[in-house]
Amino acid sequence: MSLTVMDFEVEDIRFPTSEQLDGSDAMNADPDYSAAYVVLRTDGPGGTDGPGREGHGFCFTIGRGNDVMAAAIEALRSHVVGRPAPRTAADLAALYRTLTHDSQLRWLGPEKGVMHMAAGAVVNAAWDLAAGLAGKPVWRFLAEMTPEELVSLVDFRYLTDALTPQEALGILRAAEPGRAERTERLLAEGYPAYTTSPGWLGYDDDKLVRLAEEAVADGFTQIKLKVGADLGDDVRRLALARRAVGPGIRIAVDANQRWDVAGAVEWMTALAPYDPYWIEEPTSPDDVLGHAAVRAGQPVKVATGEHIANRVVFKQLLQAGAVDFLQIDAARVAGVNENLAVLLLAAKYGVPVCPHAGGVGLCELVQHLSMFDYVAVSGSWEDRVIEYVDHLHEHFADPAVVKDGRYVTPRRPGFSARMLPASIAGHRYPQGPVWQARRTPEETD
Amino acid sequence: MSLTVMDFEVEDIRFPTSEQLDGSDAMNADPDYSAAYVVLRTDGPGGTDGPGREGHGFCFTIGRGNDVMAAAIEALRSHVVGRPAPRTAADLAALYRTLTHDSQLRWLGPEKGVMHMAAGAVVNAAWDLAAGLAGKPVWRFLAEMTPEELVSLVDFRYLTDALTPQEALGILRAAEPGRAERTERLLAEGYPAYTTSPGWLGYDDDKLVRLAEEAVADGFTQIKLKVGADLGDDVRRLALARRAVGPGIRIAVDANQRWDVAGAVEWMTALAPYDPYWIEEPTSPDDVLGHAAVRAGQPVKVATGEHIANRVVFKQLLQAGAVDFLQIDAARVAGVNENLAVLLLAAKYGVPVCPHAGGVGLCELVQHLSMFDYVAVSGSWEDRVIEYVDHLHEHFADPAVVKDGRYVTPRRPGFSARMLPASIAGHRYPQGPVWQARRTPEETD
Numbered sequence: 001m002s003l004t005v006m007d008f009e010v011e012d013i014r015f016p017t018s019e020q021l022d023g024s025d026a027m028n029a030d031p032d033y034s035a036a037y038v039v040l041r042t043d044g045p046g047g048t049d050g051p052g053r054e055g056h057g058f059c060f061t062i063g064r065g066n067d068v069m070a071a072a073i074e075a076l077r078s079h080v081v082g083r084p085a086p087r088t089a090a091d092l093a094a095l096y097r098t099l100t101h102d103s104q105l106r107w108l109g110p111e112k113g114v115m116h117m118a119a120g121a122v123v124n125a126a127w128d129l130a131a132g133l134a135g136k137p138v139w140r141f142l143a144e145m146t147p148e149e150l151v152s153l154v155d156f157r158y159l160t161d162a163l164t165p166q167e168a169l170g171i172l173r174a175a176e177p178g179r180a181e182r183t184e185r186l187l188a189e190g191y192p193a194y195t196t197s198p199g200w201l202g203y204d205d206d207k208l209v210r211l212a213e214e215a216v217a218d219g220f221t222q223i224k225l226k227v228g229a230d231l232g233d234d235v236r237r238l239a240l241a242r243r244a245v246g247p248g249i250r251i252a253v254d255a256n257q258r259w260d261v262a263g264a265v266e267w268m269t270a271l272a273p274y275d276p277y278w279i280e281e282p283t284s285p286d287d288v289l290g291h292a293a294v295r296a297g298q299p300v301k302v303a304t305g306e307h308i309a310n311r312v313v314f315k316q317l318l319q320a321g322a323v324d325f326l327q328i329d330a331a332r333v334a335g336v337n338e339n340l341a342v343l344l345l346a347a348k349y350g351v352p353v354c355p356h357a358g359g360v361g362l363c364e365l366v367q368h369l370s371m372f373d374y375v376a377v378s379g380s381w382e383d384r385v386i387e388y389v390d391h392l393h394e395h396f397a398d399p400a401v402v403k404d405g406r407y408v409t410p411r412r413p414g415f416s417a418r419m420l421p422a423s424i425a426g427h428r429y430p431q432g433p434v435w436q437a438r439r440t441p442e443e444t445d
Numbered sequence: 446m447s448l449t450v451m452d453f454e455v456e457d458i459r460f461p462t463s464e465q466l467d468g469s470d471a472m473n474a475d476p477d478y479s480a481a482y483v484v485l486r487t488d489g490p491g492g493t494d495g496p497g498r499e500g501h502g503f504c505f506t507i508g509r510g511n512d513v514m515a516a517a518i519e520a521l522r523s524h525v526v527g528r529p530a531p532r533t534a535a536d537l538a539a540l541y542r543t544l545t546h547d548s549q550l551r552w553l554g555p556e557k558g559v560m561h562m563a564a565g566a567v568v569n570a571a572w573d574l575a576a577g578l579a580g581k582p583v584w585r586f587l588a589e590m591t592p593e594e595l596v597s598l599v600d601f602r603y604l605t606d607a608l609t610p611q612e613a614l615g616i617l618r619a620a621e622p623g624r625a626e627r628t629e630r631l632l633a634e635g636y637p638a639y640t641t642s643p644g645w646l647g648y649d650d651d652k653l654v655r656l657a658e659e660a661v662a663d664g665f666t667q668i669k670l671k672v673g674a675d676l677g678d679d680v681r682r683l684a685l686a687r688r689a690v691g692p693g694i695r696i697a698v699d700a701n702q703r704w705d706v707a708g709a710v711e712w713m714t715a716l717a718p719y720d721p722y723w724i725e726e727p728t729s730p731d732d733v734l735g736h737a738a739v740r741a742g743q744p745v746k747v748a749t750g751e752h753i754a755n756r757v758v759f760k761q762l763l764q765a766g767a768v769d770f771l772q773i774d775a776a777r778v779a780g781v782n783e784n785l786a787v788l789l790l791a792a793k794y795g796v797p798v799c800p801h802a803g804g805v806g807l808c809e810l811v812q813h814l815s816m817f818d819y820v821a822v823s824g825s826w827e828d829r830v831i832e833y834v835d836h837l838h839e840h841f842a843d844p845a846v847v848k849d850g851r852y853v854t855p856r857r858p859g860f861s862a863r864m865l866p867a868s869i870a871g872h873r874y875p876q877g878p879v880w881q882a883r884r885t886p887e888e889t890d
Contacts, residue, residue: 027548027551028548028549028551028552029548030548030549031548031549031552032549061549061552061553062548062549062552063549064520064547064549064550065517065520065549065550065552065553065560067516067520068513068516068517068520068553068559068560069553071512071513071516072510072513072559075509075510075512075513102509103472103473103474103475103476103507104473104475104476104477104506104507104508104509104510105509105510106472106473107473107476107506107507107510108506108510108513108514108558108559108562109558110702110729110730110752111729111731112557112558112731112754113553113554113557113558113559113560113561113754114513114517114553114558114559114560115510115513115558115559116558117553157705157729158705158728158729158731158732158735159705160705160706160707161705161706161707161735161738257555260602260603260604260605260606261605261606262605262606283603284555284556284602284603284757285555286556286557286603286754286755286757286758286761287603287757287760287761288733288734288761289733289761289764289765290603290606290757290761293606307555309557309558309731309754310731312729312731312732312735313731315732316731316732316733316734316735319734320734
């Protein structure tokens with residue numbers, strides 16, 4: 001059955017999370033978790049939510065500017081509407097290239113920032129649609145492709161000094177024999193998670209300790225604390241958390257780009273006695289050489305990636321030996337295709353991928369990428385964990401579920417990207433009831 | 446007199462330049478030169494174009510997506526309207542930080558792409574306004590600030606491993622004694638230029654030779670050719686150009702990001718016998734390590750910068766010894782303030798700055814930055830040239846003028862950024878008459 005993408009709906013959806021200081025860190029004081037959301041609708045049968053009828057995708061933002069993201073997604077409409085619904089690796093490769101290679105839109109990046117994230121939202125919506133048509137969750141849809149199909153999805157431009165298509169093929173072929181066994185194990189055991197829920201900077205000490213203890217009781221073996229606003233506070237909070245969880249639990253810390261190189265070295269040298277597992281985003285996400293200097297200058301392992309703009313910067317972090325962990329984000333780069341390039345680069349360099357999640361919908365998306373990586377790329381979950389934050393999952397039709405410290409492997413078709421219609425209607429900005437109820441009388445006039 | 450910014454007008458202005466293949470290169474096949482344009486209007490006297498009444502700024506794009514840029518500028522409105530009109534270094538530093546540090550909007554970059562360019566447009570409009578109020582061209586307004594004021598304009602976050610405020614102060618103080626003499630010389634002689642007009646990829650051989658000969662006759666000592674689509678064509682075109690201009694004229698070549706590292710090395714090794722002066726944008730603008738490898742791997746000097754996202758990437762290009770020339774762009778980073786950081790970094794590392802221009806309005810803006818650099822930062826124009834392309838200057842109230850191969854030093858107050866009202870009205874997209882005349886009958890229905 002040949003289907004066509006007939007419609008392209010863009011929504012500005014925002015949640016007033018800043019009211020609870022959920023998500024507060026040293027750089028992001030008051031985020032309102034938001035999604036610039038896109039629905040591709042085909043002429044397929046099955047009602048509005050039949051499989052293959054719709055593909056959903058989104059960019060994650062933290063409030064203001066979500067309208068700019070929505071405008072950027074809108075600018076891609078003509079590349080999608082009227083196109084046959086993507087079903088195969090070839091279709092998805094072609095769409096990705098069309099969206100990222102538009103010779104005029106490319107000027108707005110190239111391949112970074114608003115325009116690139118918008119391409120990612122549309123690419124991910126296309127994957128949701130294609131996997132839905134195949135009746136498989138995205139992780140499995142990917143993991144059942146041949147090595148040749150997977151390589152065809154990647155744009156190797158600017159990568160070949162670090163990874164050639166032939167090398168990528170070699171990595172994927174080497175992982176082929178174990179695919180079936182790992183798929184079974186994944187379905188039975190799920191994928192390792194860690195939790196950031198205890199560690200937001202806006203939480204007081206009691207809440208921090210209580211949530212850290214709960215995390216361990218819930219089966220997590222790694223938690224994460226936000227740091228970087230005040231060294232004395234960080235020492236106190238890290239000591240409290242260490243006392244609460246004991247020596248056997250990993251405590252990662254996250255500075256959200258707060259420091260220059262010298263500051264990162266100094267601060268982490270002071271925190272090192274409390275055995276932090278990694279320091280995340282010590283400095284600018286653009287600073288490859290800075291991350292290498294931070295890694296060389298202090299004893300704590302270095303992680304970054306949630307704000308890395310594209311595969312070219314990921315490539316350099318690996319070439320420069322700048323990081324111990326790569327943190328992909330499902331919605332920052334140009335979707336599944338570009339993240340596949342990053343997974344292959346990480347496998348080549350032997351660096352574990354521990355995705356960024358949280359926000360709204362990021363856990364839902366990124367679990368598919370790590371699970372695919374386990375089955376068909378790196379073939380390992382050693383030293384790999386997906387971030388988990390227990391926020392806003394109730395708004396999704398196929399929410400991420402974590403049990404006993406592990407993501408439960410999704411079985412429903414698609415990318416788990418679909419927000420519930422009532423949640424969309426309620427949180428449209430500014431006209432949805434959640435936002436209308438917050439307007440001041442002056443604004444209402 | 447205290448003035449307030451009362452109004453903030455955003456325009457989507459496009460020129461149908463793709464019809465002539467002006468601006469065509471190996472990556473940008475059919476650009477329609479465009480400006481997402483902003484006007485800050487104060488409550489000052491003097492009619493709509495009185496000095497200090499308005500500040501004009503813009504982002505440059507090449508067509509599609511100019512509406513996304515306009516939406517991004519619009520997202521900054523609330524940070525500007527109602528604010529006192531900026532007059533001093535302190536005012537301009539505060540505005541720049543407000544626009545680039547908005548904790549929610551920052552997520553859309555950080556400091557790169559659409560949102561960062563939008564901040565640049567507003568920052569540059571504020572400089573146009575402030576210099577207008579001071580009755581000086583921007584280059585002179587800057588060159589008459591104290592070293593301390595200039596240092597206060599820079600955001601040193603993520604720079605201090607390469608350049609501290611104290612080092613920047615030292616560079617500026619060292620240049621102070623010669624300021625008056627260099628100002629006189631600049632006013633008398635203008636600033637060295639080179640021309641790209643002969644070299645667009647869409648031009649045939651006859652046009653290339655004719656324009657190259659004209660460039661030499663007009664007094665230019667450097668021209669530039671686009672390369673990167675076909676090696677055989679590039680060898681033939683470079684040989685023709687070399688024959689036309691003779692051995693004493695510099696011929697730079699520009700690949701507009703076309704190659705991977707190995708391709709750049711191979712291609713430039715083949716072109717080296719024709720003595721190209723520099724290879725510009727051999728690969729991805731994000732690839733610091735790639736540029737370093739290209740520089741090390743072949744004999745031609747390396748230049749890049751027009752697509753460098755921010756000061757952090759410029760810093761690394763210098764730290765890695767990746768470039769022989771830095772090519773700032775007046776409208777890609779966050780305006781005058783961030784370009785001042787780049788000029789100081791370049792001075793620290795002793796790398797000449799040869800700005801990118803052309804497009805629409807880029808020559809007008811960037812001349813001010815190079816002239817300021819000559820007077821008050823590097824103190825030199827040796828090995829420094831500003832790009833010049835003879836397109837679209839007729840749309841500006843104070844157009845860039847090149848005579849005998851040199852930019853004529855601007856004397857009118859402001860940033861030379863002001864587009865003529867008739868040009869704005871004619872080229873508004875899509876409602877202006879230039880675009881209405883191009884609509885197909887279907888579109889008009």
